[in-house]
Amino acid sequence: MNKRAFNFNAGPAALPLEVLERAQSEFVEFRESGMSIMEMSHRGAIYESVHKETQERLLALLGNPKGYKVLFLQGGASLQFAMVPMNFLGQGQQANYVMTGSWAEKALKEAQLIGDTHIAASSEADHFMSLPDLDAISLSENPAYLHMTSNETIGGIQFKEFPDTGSLPLICDMSSDILSRPIDVDQFGMIYAGAQKNLGPSGVTVVIAKEELIANSPKHLPTMLRYSTHASNDSLYNTPPSFGIYMINEVLKWIEERGELEGIQVQNREKAALIYNTIDNSGGFYRGCVDAGSRSDMNITFRMESEELEKEFIKASVQEGFEGLKGHRSVGGLRASIYNAVPLESCKALVDFMNHFKKTHG
Numbered sequence: 197m198n199k200r201a202f203n204f205n206a207g208p209a210a211l212p213l214e215v216l217e218r219a220q221s222e223f224v225e226f227r228e229s230g231m232s233i234m235e236m237s238h239r240g241a242i243y244e245s246v247h248k249e250t251q252e253r254l255l256a257l258l259g260n261p262k263g264y265k266v267l268f269l270q271g272g273a274s275l276q277f278a279m280v281p282m283n284f285l286g287q288g289q290q291a292n293y294v295m296t297g298s299w300a301e302k303a304l305k306e307a308q309l310i311g312d313t314h315i316a317a318s319s320e321a322d323h324f325m326s327l328p329d330l331d332a333i334s335l336s337e338n339p340a341y342l343h344m345t346s347n348e349t350i351g352g353i354q355f356k357e358f359p360d361t362g363s364l365p366l367i368c369d370m371s372s373d374i375l376s377r378p379i380d381v382d383q384f385g386m387i388y389a390g391a392q393k394n395l396g397p398s399g400v401t402v403v404i405a406k407e408e409l410i411a412n413s414p415k416h417l418p419t420m421l422r423y424s425t426h427a428s429n430d431s432l433y434n435t436p437p438s439f440g441i442y443m444i445n446e447v448l449k450w451i452e453e454r455g456e457l458e459g460i461q462v463q464n465r466e467k468a469a470l471i472y473n474t475i476d477n478s479g480g481f482y483r484g485c486v487d488a489g490s491r492s493d494m495n496i497t498f499r500m501e502s503e504e505l506e507k508e509f510i511k512a513s514v515q516e517g518f519e520g521l522k523g524h525r526s527v528g529g530l531r532a533s534i535y536n537a538v539p540l541e542s543c544k545a546l547v548d549f550m551n552h553f554k555k556t557h558g
């Protein structure tokens with residue numbers, strides 16, 4: 197095999213090599229069935245065991261919170277932006293949002309199509325370069341839920357804690373930091389995530405929700421857009437993305453082998469610190485984009501003195517085997533996405549490259 201790239205893609209993103217190799221070994225024939233997992237019925241015993249195993253493993257990694265259900269949906273986190281207000285925003289209520297950047301804005305926009313909304317907190321005045329103060333959250337009069345984005349993938353800010361919303365459901369888009377650290381699931385009414393950053397391949401959206409919250413969806417909604425349809429059919433109402441779910445199961449096993457979420461968090465912090473320290477110790481050659489206290493351990497955004505220099509940096513990085521260091525097209529600059537599966541070695545290689553580039557261009 198050719199050398200694997202130092203992959204810093206934002207999503208779809210790096211998957212663990214061990215998982216890819218395991219999948220490769222099981223690709224043509226799965227569990228002595230005479231066929232691959234993609235070729236068998238999703239109603240058969242073999243697929244159903246993978247489906248169930250993946251749900252159980254995910255909940256176990258999250259500490260087996262009581263009364264929660266795992267759903268496997270499609271349409272990405274983007275469809276959740278719409279399904280959340282469709283299912284939970286009633287007449288006379290307001291959908292409350294915490295505004296932190298590009299993804300929070302997309303989520304709010306969908307809710308505005310469905311009903312009344314309210315901005316409960318925002319760091320827009322700071323151009324989303326910092327997190328809003330959670331003590332300053334101000335809810336609307338009759339809130340249906342509070343929606344947050346735990347990690348802004350494009351801007352590079354990440355919440356380290358979440359507010360206590362009492363009986364009001366806290367709904368969180370965790371697409372880009374799910375399973376990167378331990379969390380207290382009990383704080384949330386619902387968590388959702390597109391799989392392609394920290395969980396597996398694109399094509400699966402994972403929802404972890406309180407059973408009582410998703411038991412009764414409005415009857416006027418189309419069947420496929422009701423959480424209750426998927427909850428009561430155990431995400432087998434229609435054909436699930438079976439290969440993607442199998443891959444998630446393998447990624448979850450890989451997380452277990454790495455000390456579960458506590459172990460993963462230690463590794464993630466070490467990786468992030470390496471790169472942030474390189475930025476901070478560069479004498480201003482590299483500049484972190486966001487407020488130091490709001491920095492993401494998943495998406496590190498930084499800039500250089502000029503766009504020309506940034507272009508040169510990206511070009512040189514590609515020649516050295518680095519992928520995905522260009523910032524999102526909407527903001528420019530540079531970004532290193534270091535999800536769970538990005539190895540420490542890739543981060544060390546990036547730091548070496550950054551230091552070398554500084555020496556030759558500083």
Ligand SMILES: *Cc1c(COP(=O)(O)O)cnc(C)c1O
Nearest residue numbers: 272273274299349369371372390
């Ligand atoms: C990538 C991303 C999304 C969009 O996910 P899709 O699966 O492409 O719809 C939404 N929210 C966050 C925080 C993301 O990082």
